[in-house]
Amino acid sequence: MPYRVAVTRAFAEPDGTTIFGDIGLDRLTEAGIEWQTLAAPSSRIDAHELDGFDAVLVLGGERFDAESIPAGGRLRHVARFGVGYDAVDIDACAAAGITVTNTPEAVRRPMADTALTLLFALAHNLLIKDELVRTGRWNERSDWRGQGLQGRTVGIVGLGSIGLETARLLRALGITVAAYNRSPKTAEAGDLGITMLPLDELLAVSDYVVVTVAAAPGTHGLIGERELGLMKPSAFLINIARGSVVDEAALIDALRTHRIAGAGLDVFEQEPLPQDSPLTGLPNVVLAPHSLCWTDDFTASVSASLREAVVNISQGRQPRHAVRPRAVSA
Ligand code: 8YV
Numbered sequence: 001m002p003y004r005v006a007v008t009r010a011f012a013e014p015d016g017t018t019i020f021g022d023i024g025l026d027r028l029t030e031a032g033i034e035w036q037t038l039a040a041p042s043s044r045i046d047a048h049e050l051d052g053f054d055a056v057l058v059l060g061g062e063r064f065d066a067e068s069i070p071a072g073g074r075l076r077h078v079a080r081f082g083v084g085y086d087a088v089d090i091d092a093c094a095a096a097g098i099t100v101t102n103t104p105e106a107v108r109r110p111m112a113d114t115a116l117t118l119l120f121a122l123a124h125n126l127l128i129k130d131e132l133v134r135t136g137r138w139n140e141r142s143d144w145r146g147q148g149l150q151g152r153t154v155g156i157v158g159l160g161s162i163g164l165e166t167a168r169l170l171r172a173l174g175i176t177v178a179a180y181n182r183s184p185k186t187a188e189a190g191d192l193g194i195t196m197l198p199l200d201e202l203l204a205v206s207d208y209v210v211v212t213v214a215a216a217p218g219t220h221g222l223i224g225e226r227e228l229g230l231m232k233p234s235a236f237l238i239n240i241a242r243g244s245v246v247d248e249a250a251l252i253d254a255l256r257t258h259r260i261a262g263a264g265l266d267v268f269e270q271e272p273l274p275q276d277s278p279l280t281g282l283p284n285v286v287l288a289p290h291s292l293c294w295t296d297d298f299t300a301s302v303s304a305s306l307r308e309a310v311v312n313i314s315q316g317r318q319p320r321h322a323v324r325p326r327a328v329s330a
Contacts, residue, residue: 082102119236
């Protein structure tokens with residue numbers, strides 16, 4: 001019986017083209033693996049759609065939970081195109097003997113570049129200066145002097161793979177970096193010259209707070225009114241993790257009242273961000289539609305990592321990035 005892989009439809013067309021470009025599904029075919037996109041786009045994958053499949057490629061934030069697992073036990077692999085698996089019920093998968101994989105090494109650099117893009121845009125007032133040129137307000141440029149980064153402190157919330165890569169790039173630029181992580185990463189921090197701090201202290205000393213922590217019950221609303229209140233009025237918040245980690249109403253309030261200087265956001269509590277969100281009318285924010293890391297190298301590396309996981313599991317080998325490792329039977 002051929003190994004059969006379903007590809008979620010919200011981000012892919014029936015011919016296998018995807019919103020990310022070519023993810024190399026033909027390589028799966030070459031490896032003797034059959035693939036097919038699901039019939040219709042949906043925000044949650046239903047069990048009946050996965051009947052007769054061995055694996056499913058979850059390209060976006062589609063929900064996969066106990067109701068997504070078909071009876072019969074054929075499905076054995078949920079492959080996440082990206083690093084975040086907050087929409088995948090890991091416990092339900094483990095209970096059903098399904099391996100969940102993600103692609104942490106592939107998104108590491110594109111996501112760290114995303115953090116830096118927002119940081120530089122905020123520091124140099126890039127969006128405002130772009131608008132001055134377009135609207136014939138060249139002479140107002142002296143009102144928008146930027147902020148040099150030498151001597152500033154960037155505080156990273158969540159020193160996982162993306163947080164560490166962001167820190168590495170910032171340190172290479174000579175920028176002071178502090179970090180908060182639930183379990184202190186003393187060795188990694190020491191190697192990079194990063195100071196580990198408790199969250200409250202990190203918020204108080206940072207000129208830029210970069211949130212890279214994974215979405216989980218323990219990080220829901222991690223940055224709320226109290227935490228924003230600890231930040232310097234001159235500081236900026238950058239969220240490249242998940243909208244749920246930051247209390248968006250509290251953030252909007254802090255931005256409106258200039259409790260903090262500004263924010264750079266690639267993620268939101270509700271996506272797509274509703275057009276009437278107060279965020280869209282605020283001048284001190286830089287917004288991106290949860291895609292700032294979508295570059296050609298992102299597509300190439302995430303696709304390669306995803307295909308490797310599919311081929312490995314289809315051939316009975318351990319994948320490199322199982323979210324909850326378990327023995328794989330052929
Ligand atoms: C991608 C992400 O946009 O990797 C993640 O968890 O949120 C983003 O890097 C996403 O993976 C595409 O589905």
